[in-house]
Amino acid sequence: MKPPSARSRRHPFDAEQLLREAGLKATSPRIALLRALHAAARPLSAAALHASVGGDADVVTLYRNLEVFAAQGLARRIEGREGHALYECVDDTHTHHHHVTCTVCGRMEDVELCVPPRVLEEVSKKARFAEIQDHVIELYGICAACQASLTKIRP
Amino acid sequence: MKPPSARSRRHPFDAEQLLREAGLKATSPRIALLRALHAAARPLSAAALHASVGGDADVVTLYRNLEVFAAQGLARRIEGREGHALYECVDDTHTHHHHVTCTVCGRMEDVELCVPPRVLEEVSKKARFAEIQDHVIELYGICAACQASLTKIRP
DNA sequence: TTGACAAATGCAAGTTATTTGCGTTTACTA
DNA sequence: TAGTAAACGCAAATAACTTGCATTTGTCAA
Numbered sequence: 001m002k003p004p005s006a007r008s009r010r011h012p013f014d015a016e017q018l019l020r021e022a023g024l025k026a027t028s029p030r031i032a033l034l035r036a037l038h039a040a041a042r043p044l045s046a047a048a049l050h051a052s053v054g055g056d057a058d059v060v061t062l063y064r065n066l067e068v069f070a071a072q073g074l075a076r077r078i079e080g081r082e083g084h085a086l087y088e089c090v091d092d093t094h095t096h097h098h099h100v101t102c103t104v105c106g107r108m109e110d111v112e113l114c115v116p117p118r119v120l121e122e123v124s125k126k127a128r129f130a131e132i133q134d135h136v137i138e139l140y141g142i143c144a145a146c147q148a149s150l151t152k153i154r155p
Numbered sequence: 156m157k158p159p160s161a162r163s164r165r166h167p168f169d170a171e172q173l174l175r176e177a178g179l180k181a182t183s184p185r186i187a188l189l190r191a192l193h194a195a196a197r198p199l200s201a202a203a204l205h206a207s208v209g210g211d212a213d214v215v216t217l218y219r220n221l222e223v224f225a226a227q228g229l230a231r232r233i234e235g236r237e238g239h240a241l242y243e244c245v246d247d248t249h250t251h252h253h254h255v256t257c258t259v260c261g262r263m264e265d266v267e268l269c270v271p272p273r274v275l276e277e278v279s280k281k282a283r284f285a286e287i288q289d290h291v292i293e294l295y296g297i298c299a300a301c302q303a304s305l306t307k308i309r310p
Numbered sequence: 311t312t313g314a315c316a317a318a319t320g321c322a323a324g325t326t327a328t329t330t331g332c333g334t335t336t337a338c339t340a
Numbered sequence: 341t342a343g344t345a346a347a348c349g350c351a352a353a354t355a356a357c358t359t360g361c362a363t364t365t366g367t368c369a370a
Contacts, residue, residue: 024317024318025316025317025318025365025366025367026366027317027318027319027365027366028365029318029319029320030318045356046356046357047355047356057319057320058319058320058321059320059356059357060319060320060321060357060358060359061318061319061320063356063357063358064318064319064358065318068318079234079235079236080234081234083234083240083327083328083355083356084355084356084357085238085356085357100278100279100282100284100287102284103288103289109282109283109284111278111281111282112281113270113274113277113278115268115292115294119268120294122268123255123266123268123294124255124296126266126267127255127264127266127298128264128298128299129255129257129264129296129297129298129299130296130297130298130299130301130302130303131296131297131302132255132294132295132296133258133295133296133297134258134294134295134296135292135293135294135295136291136292136293136295137270137290137291137292138290138291139270139275139278139287139289139290140287140288140289140290140291141279141284141285141286141287141288141289142284142285142286142288143282143283143284143285144283144284144285146285147285147286148285175338179346179347180336180337180338180345180346180347181337181338182336182337182346182347182348183336184347184348184349185347200327201327201328202326202327212348212349213348213349213350214327214328214349215328215329215330215348215349215350216347216348216349218327218328218329219329219347219348220347223347238326238327238356238357239326239327239328240327240328311370312368312369312370313368313369313370314367314368314369314370315365315366315367315368316365316366316367317364317365317366317367318363318364318365318366319362319363319364319365320361320362320363320364321360321361321362321363322359322360322361323358323359323360324357324358324359324360325356325357325358325359326355326356326357326358327354327355327356327357328353328354328355328356329352329353329354329355330351330352330353330354331350331351331352331353332349332350332351333348333349333350334347334348334349334350335346335347335348335349336344336345336346336347336348337344337345337346337347338343338344338345338346339341339342339343339344339345340341340342340343340344
């Protein structure tokens with residue numbers, strides 16, 4: 001039914017090497033975490049990641065590493081709507097993008113829309129910002145599946 | 156030095172009436188909170204709002220009311236980057252907009268950019284969403300003032 | 311290979327932001 | 341102006357992280 005995942009890989013994913021390239025020690029909690037992030041189809045919470053790496057890392061280590069990964073550009077932190085952060089992998093197969101989230105079931109999809117560079121320039125001029133370094137766009141709506149089940153209940 | 160605030164008002168701001176129009180009891184904690192939100196130039200944290208209303212509301216009441224206000228469309232909750240939520244007023248003088256935040260000093264400015272309707276349509280089609288109800292755009296950068304002081308230290 | 315050493319880890323114990331339970335008070339309505 | 345549901349405030353609980361510190365572990369140079 002589904003098309004093959006965009007995450008299918010030609011080369012095996014080498015977490016250890018990625019870590020060393022980023023100047024980080026390749027410890028087993030880090031390897032497990034990076035693999036979990038890479039394998040995830042969508043941004044995950046710290047709790048979900050902890051469950052996913054199983055006994056391979058203490059929660060504290062996990063938080064510390066998520067911070068390190070974000071600083072090194074291996075992962076990206078996004079603020080979910082439920083008051084906790086979500087993390088996603090940043091690599092060749094996961095380039096800059098944004099999200100749509102279903103407000104009913106919480107499912108997230110990547111979307112390609114982005115802020116055009118000239119708009120960023122305009123904003124930085126108007127708001128007197130020397131530089132715009134980063135941005136986040138989050139869309140919220142109701143996915144087709146949830147809409148369908150809502151309609152059943154209350155047409 | 157500064158141009159007159161966009162928040163200058165022709166009519167006095169009637170918190171009680173706004174509350175009743177929203178179907179809410181006009182209690183003094185609510186009136187104080189709504190006034191504080193209305194008077195704020197930028198989104199405020201729950202802590203800042205609590206400080207701002209002084210003894211006029213317990214923190215718990217404040218949280219409960221922020222939730223109620225958000226549900227009634229009197230206020231909007233946005234997820235700050237520091238792990239706590241920020242709240243801002245929604246009224247005639249505070250219509251739909253987004254923010255740029257200085258990553259050095261934390262100052263926020265409103266910006267006018269938005270996602271064009273046809274992009275939303277396109278996204279909802281591609282991502283199989285029945286409807287896109289809401290969206291958030293947050294820009295991050297360095298404001299002119301912070302850039303200036305950074306340059307002084309490390310040109 | 312080894313062995314020194316900084317970096318990274320894991321517990322335990324904090325913090326901070328926000329929520330829940332519950333008895334009391336208060337604004338609205340008849 | 342009395343009755344009542346809604347809103348309040350206090351205390352205590354929870355969730356999401358963070359910090360301190362003693363212990364372990366990759367790395368790198370010998």
